[in-house]
Amino acid sequence: MIRIKINNIFIEVPDGTMLLKAAEQLGIEIPTLCYLKDFIPSSSCMVCVVEDKYSGKFLPACSALAQTGMIIETDNDEVKKLRKNAVELLLSEHVGDCEAPCKRACPAHTNIPAINRFLAKGDFKNAAKILHKTKHGCAECAAPCEKVCRRKNIDAAVSIMQLQEFIFSQKDFKEIPSSSKSQRIAKLKFNSSYGKMRDNEKPEFLKEPENANARTEPKEIQSGFTADEAVAEAKRCLHCDCRKADICKLRLLAEKFEACQRIFELTERNDVSKIIYPENVIYEPQKCIKCGICIQITEKTEEIAFTFIGRGFKVKIGVPFTDKISKALRKTAKECVDSCPTGALAFYKS
Ligand code: SF4
Ligand code: SF4
Numbered sequence: 001m002i003r004i005k006i007n008n009i010f011i012e013v014p015d016g017t018m019l020l021k022a023a024e025q026l027g028i029e030i031p032t033l034c035y036l037k038d039f040i041p042s043s044s045c046m047v048c049v050v051e052d053k054y055s056g057k058f059l060p061a062c063s064a065l066a067q068t069g070m071i072i073e074t075d076n077d078e079v080k081k082l083r084k085n086a087v088e089l090l091l092s093e094h095v096g097d098c099e100a101p102c103k104r105a106c107p108a109h110t111n112i113p114a115i116n117r118f119l120a121k122g123d124f125k126n127a128a129k130i131l132h133k134t135k136h137g138c139a140e141c142a143a144p145c146e147k148v149c150r151r152k153n154i155d156a157a158v159s160i161m162q163l164q165e166f167i168f169s170q171k172d173f174k175e176i177p178s179s180s181k182s183q184r185i186a187k188l189k190f191n192s193s194y195g196k197m198r199d200n201e202k203p204e205f206l207k208e209p210e211n212a213n214a215r216t217e218p219k220e221i222q223s224g225f226t227a228d229e230a231v232a233e234a235k236r237c238l239h240c241d242c243r244k245a246d247i248c249k250l251r252l253l254a255e256k257f258e259a260c261q262r263i264f265e266l267t268e269r270n271d272v273s274k275i276i277y278p279e280n281v282i283y284e285p286q287k288c289i290k291c292g293i294c295i296q297i298t299e300k301t302e303e304i305a306f307t308f309i310g311r312g313f314k315v316k317i318g319v320p321f322t323d324k325i326s327k328a329l330r331k332t333a334k335e336c337v338d339s340c341p342t343g344a345l346a347f348y349k350s
């Protein structure tokens with residue numbers, strides 16, 4: 001057995017025990033990001049860092065083994081600072097919006113891209129459940145959502161106001177009891193922000209919308225969109241939001257540590273790239289923290305497993321170039337999406 005001290009408490013653990021596990025046995029929680037139970041730790045994020053006062057070293061608790069004599073501190077000021085730095089470093093090369101610009105600008109904080117996804121499928125009832133009326137309704141709002149709509153970079157803003165007015169006018173909306181309308185969840189303050197769309201990124205953004213045409217105008221201006229027009233217009237949405245915004249571990253840790261995305265300014269940011277898999281999965285390399293969990297999952301069961309491709313800043317997951325990328329997620333799509341700690345792998349059609 002190995003005897004160590006963690007936060008001033010002695011514990012004995014079997015040889016080969018990770019510090020994370022030893023701390024867990026004492027009820028001490030250490031944050032993790034790239035680590036997942038039962039997987040080989042990549043120790044790539046350093047969010048789980050702890051200090052060994054005996055050796056004077058800072059160690060990743062997810063992979064460092066307990067060794068006799070260690071005096072571990074899991075939450076002193078230096079450790080907290082290093083964890084915050086670790087998250088800020090990851091964020092510095094992270095490209096993506098946690099929440100779409102339209103949602104951020106809406107005074108009611110309405111989840112506009114989620115509504116558009118339901119509208120695009122003709123599911124007006126579920127679209128109506130998400131909609132929150134602003135104090136006066138959209139008709140009297142200055143539509144800040146449309147001013148910041150990212151589709152403007154390609155042709156014209158999505159007609160968000162008209163779409164919302166279409167829902168307000170539906171009997172689906174009027175008949176939904178307020179209790180079953182979606183409750184606004186507490187806003188997370190941290191929002192990764194993507195910035196300006198580059199010309200070479202436009203085709204990437206256009207991989208998601210089903211309608212590449214110009215803005216839909218209602219035939220009868222007075223009566224607003226018909227159902228077909230609303231569906232067509234909703235299909236123009238670029239879905240700028242992140243599908244894992246409420247559960248992404250990177251975002252939750254950034255919030256917890258009050259991290260700032262722009263502390264470590266890079267001279268060049270990664271381009272946005274979207275890889276769409278037939279299994280309704282979207283992979284966005286610029287949100288990947290290179291934990292390798294999806295690689296380990298696909299290695300277990302898939303005919304072709306993921307691997308890291310490229311070097312340094314531009315490394316991403318993929319399959320060897322002779323193999324078809326669509327073979328990699330046939331059986332493991334759900335496990336990969338659920339296990340990916342960020343929005344890098346997500347289901348994109350909700
Ligand atoms: S991956 Fe996480 S941090 Fe990045 S945009 Fe999505 S929710 Fe935000
Ligand atoms: S394209 Fe869609 S998600 Fe993006 S800002 Fe416009 S309405 Fe919102």
Ligand code: SF4
Nearest residue numbers: 288289291292294340
């Ligand atoms: S896609 Fe997700 S699971 Fe795979 S390496 Fe990147 S962050 Fe990890």
Ligand code: FES
Nearest residue numbers: 033043045046062
């Ligand atoms: S969780 Fe330990 S290094 Fe990432």
